Amino acid sequence: MAQHDLNIVHQQCGDCPIRHRAVCARCETDELQQLEEIKYYRSYQAGQTIIWSGDRMDFVASVVTGIATLTQTMEDGRRQMVGLLLPSDFVGRPGRDKAAYDVTATTDLVMCCFRKKPFEEMMGKTPHIAQRLLEMTLDELDAAREWMLLLGRxxxxxxxxxxxxxxxxxxxxxxxxxxxxxxxxxxxxxxxxxxxxxxxxxxxxxxxxxxxxxxxxxxxxxxxxxxxxxxxxxxxxxxxxxxxxxxx
Amino acid sequence: MAQHDLNIVHQQCGDCPIRHRAVCARCETDELQQLEEIKYYRSYQAGQTIIWSGDRMDFVASVVTGIATLTQTMEDGRRQMVGLLLPSDFVGRPGRDKAAYDVTATTDLVMCCFRKKPFEEMMGKTPHIAQRLLEMTLDELDAAREWMLLLGRxxxxxxxxxxxxxxxxxxxxxxxxxxxxxxxxxxxxxxxxxxxxxxxxxxxxxxxxxxxxxxxxxxxxxxxxxxxxxxxxxxxxxxxxxxxxxxx
DNA sequence: TGGCGGTTTTGATCCATATCAAAGCTGCGT
DNA sequence: ACGCAGCTTTGATATGGATCAAAACCGCCA
Structure with missing residues (x-):
C-alpha cells in the first residue's frame, strides 16, 4: 500500500533488488515516519483541473496512479505542455507559494500530498530529503532540455x-x-x-x-x-x- | 574580489541592502570558509569549448564574468541551445559525472570552480547548500519551461x-x-x-x-x-x- | 437501436519559415 | 590602405506544417 509517496526520500541502497525511485522497505527511517504524519491522499477525475496557474498552492505531492500534465497558456489560447507527470513523479515547489502552471489530471488520478509548511520544515532538518529532491529536480531539468531540443529542432x-x-x-x-x-x-x-x-x-x-x-x-x-x-x-x-x- | 562564488550558499537576510544572489558579506559562515578552501578559478576565451557532452566533469562552477551556453547537437548537426549562463549562474550536476551538454564560452569567461567530490561531501553536511542549490535548480526549471512555450508556440x-x-x-x-x-x-x-x-x-x-x-x-x-x-x-x-x- | 458529443481522420489550400544564393559590412592583421 | 574572414543582410524560391472544412469513427446514454 503506502507506495509511491515514499519514493521522495528513497535513498538507493546497493543490494536492494527494487529499482531506483520505487519503494524499498529496507530504507525506511525516521524521516519516513515524519513524512507519514503530514501526508494525505487526493483523488481527481480524468479531465479535472487540479490547480490553475497563479493559484495558491499549499502542498507538494507525488503522483501515485494516473497521469497529470503541466501546461502553460498564452492569452490567445495557444497552449504548450511543459510537464507530464507519471506515477512516482513529484509536483510542487518548496519555496514558492503560487503555482506557475495549470496542473490537470488527464486520467483518473491519485496524488499523495504533503502540506508544504511542515514539508519545508522537515527539509530544513533532514539533508536527505533536500538532496533527493535536488536529484529529482535535476533529472527533470535534463528532461526539459531534451524536450527543448525536440520542440526547437x-x-x-x-x-x-x-x-x-x-x-x-x-x-x-x-x-x-x-x-x-x-x-x-x-x-x-x-x-x-x-x-x-x-x-x-x-x-x-x-x-x-x-x-x-x-x-x-x-x-x-x-x-x-x-x-x-x-x-x-x-x-x-x-x-x-x-x-x-x-x-x- | 571573492564575488560570485559566494552566491551559491547565500542566504537572503532581511535587512541586507545587497540584491538576492549577490555577495553579502554579512552572511559569511563556516560553510563559506569551507567552500573557499576547495575553489579555484578558470578562464576561457570567447568561442572556446569548456566541456563536450559526454566528457567527464569533475567540478561544479559558478560564472563570474562573461557568458557561456549549453547546447545539444543532433548527429546531422542541428543544434539547440538549452541553457544560457550569465554571471552568477551555476553549472554542473552534483551526482552525475558526465556532462550532458556542450558547454561553450561565447565571450571571454571566468568561472569559479569547486571540485565535485568535496563539494558533494559538503552538501551532505550542510543543508543550507543543498537547499540553496535546489532553489536555484527550480528557478532554472521554471526558465526552461518558459523557454519550452517559446519554442513550441x-x-x-x-x-x-x-x-x-x-x-x-x-x-x-x-x-x-x-x-x-x-x-x-x-x-x-x-x-x-x-x-x-x-x-x-x-x-x-x-x-x-x-x-x-x-x-x-x-x-x-x-x-x-x-x-x-x-x-x-x-x-x-x-x-x-x-x-x-x-x-x- | 438510434442519435449525439467527443475524438480522429482525411482532404484542399495557405503561409511562415527554411533553404539556397549572393552581396554588404566590419574589424583585424600585414 | 588593402584584403580577407567572419558576420550580417537581402532576395528568390521551396516546403513542412498550419488552417479551414468535412466526413468517419466510437462509445455511451436514452
Whole structure:
C-alpha cells in the first residue's frame, strides 16, 4: 500500500533488488515516519483541473496512479505542455507559494500530498530529503532540455517518434518487465494533448501517427493501443542521440 | 574580489541592502570558509569549448564574468541551445559525472570552480547548500519551461522579442540600476547563436530583428548595440503573460 | 437501436519559415 | 590602405506544417 509517496526520500541502497525511485522497505527511517504524519491522499477525475496557474498552492505531492500534465497558456489560447507527470513523479515547489502552471489530471488520478509548511520544515532538518529532491529536480531539468531540443529542432515525424519512445520506455520501466520483445501500451494522451506536448496541431499529429503506422514503425489497434515491434527502429526515427527520456 | 562564488550558499537576510544572489558579506559562515578552501578559478576565451557532452566533469562552477551556453547537437548537426549562463549562474550536476551538454564560452569567461567530490561531501553536511542549490535548480526549471512555450508556440517575431526582453531584464538587474528609462545593452550573442536559442535559422533572426527595428520596437546602433525605448512595448510583442525570465 | 458529443481522420489550400544564393559590412592583421 | 574572414543582410524560391472544412469513427446514454 503506502507506495509511491515514499519514493521522495528513497535513498538507493546497493543490494536492494527494487529499482531506483520505487519503494524499498529496507530504507525506511525516521524521516519516513515524519513524512507519514503530514501526508494525505487526493483523488481527481480524468479531465479535472487540479490547480490553475497563479493559484495558491499549499502542498507538494507525488503522483501515485494516473497521469497529470503541466501546461502553460498564452492569452490567445495557444497552449504548450511543459510537464507530464507519471506515477512516482513529484509536483510542487518548496519555496514558492503560487503555482506557475495549470496542473490537470488527464486520467483518473491519485496524488499523495504533503502540506508544504511542515514539508519545508522537515527539509530544513533532514539533508536527505533536500538532496533527493535536488536529484529529482535535476533529472527533470535534463528532461526539459531534451524536450527543448525536440520542440526547437525536430520534424513533426521525429517529434511523434520521440514521444512514443518516451512513453514506451517509461511504461516498460513501470511494468518492471525488461524483456526485449515488442512493447505494448495504451496511449494516455489524446491527439490534442500530444499536439500540446509536441508544439504541433492535432491534425499534424494524426497524420504523422498514420504515417509511422503505414511505414511499419508502429502498429495500432484502435486509436490508442500501440505496439512497438522494434524499439530501436522507433528511436532511430526519433533522431535521438541521447539515451533518452528516462524521466519525463 | 571573492564575488560570485559566494552566491551559491547565500542566504537572503532581511535587512541586507545587497540584491538576492549577490555577495553579502554579512552572511559569511563556516560553510563559506569551507567552500573557499576547495575553489579555484578558470578562464576561457570567447568561442572556446569548456566541456563536450559526454566528457567527464569533475567540478561544479559558478560564472563570474562573461557568458557561456549549453547546447545539444543532433548527429546531422542541428543544434539547440538549452541553457544560457550569465554571471552568477551555476553549472554542473552534483551526482552525475558526465556532462550532458556542450558547454561553450561565447565571450571571454571566468568561472569559479569547486571540485565535485568535496563539494558533494559538503552538501551532505550542510543543508543550507543543498537547499540553496535546489532553489536555484527550480528557478532554472521554471526558465526552461518558459523557454519550452517559446519554442513550441511562439512566432519568429515573438521569439526575438522574448529573447531581447530576457536579455534586457537580466542585464538591467546585473547593473543594479532599476531606473525606468530606456534600456541599453550589447547583444552578447551572434545571429546564429540567437537562432540556436530560439529554434530558428539565422536568416529568420536577421529578418525579424530588422522588422522590430523598422517598427520602432527597438533601435540599433551597429549590429549589436540595442536600445529598448519602451520595455512594455517589447514585452507586448513577446506575447508573454508571465513576469518573464527573471532567470534564464 | 438510434442519435449525439467527443475524438480522429482525411482532404484542399495557405503561409511562415527554411533553404539556397549572393552581396554588404566590419574589424583585424600585414 | 588593402584584403580577407567572419558576420550580417537581402532576395528568390521551396516546403513542412498550419488552417479551414468535412466526413468517419466510437462509445455511451436514452
Amino acid at each position: 525536430k520534424t513533426a515525424r521525429e517529434k511523434i517518434a520521440s514521444l512514443l519512445a518516451i512513453i514506451a520506455r517509461r511504461d516498460a520501466s513501470l511494468k518492471l518487465k525488461t524483456q526485449k520483445g515488442a512493447l505494448v501500451f495504451d496511449l494516455p494522451l489524446t491527439r490534442e494533448e500530444m499536439a500540446d506536448y509536441l508544439g504541433l496541431t492535432l491534425e499534424t499529429v494524426s497524420r504523422q501517427v498514420s504515417a509511422l503506422k503505414r511505414d511499419g514503425v508502429i502498429e495500432l489497434q484502435g486509436k490508442r493501443h500501440v505496439i512497438i515491434p522494434n524499439l530501436d527502429r522507433l528511436i532511430e526515427e526519433a533522431g535521438d542521440d541521447s539515451d533518452g527520456g528516462f524521466l519525463i | 511562439k512566432t519568429a517575431r515573438e521569439k526575438i522579442a522574448s529573447l531581447l526582453a530576457i536579455i534586457a531584464r537580466r542585464d538591467a538587474s546585473l547593473k543594479l540600476k532599476t531606473q525606468k528609462g530606456a534600456l541599453v545593452f550589447d547583444l552578447p550573442l551572434t545571429r546564429e547563436e540567437m537562432a540556436d536559442y530560439l529554434g530558428l535559422t539565422l536568416e529568420t533572426v536577421s529578418r525579424q530583428v530588422s522588422a522590430l527595428k523598422r517598427d520602432g520596437v527597438i533601435e540599433l546602433q551597429g549590429k549589436r548595440h540595442v536600445i529598448i525605448p519602451n520595455l512594455d512595448r517589447l514585452i507586448e510583442e513577446a506575447g508573454d503573460d508571465s513576469d518573464g525570465g527573471f532567470l534564464i
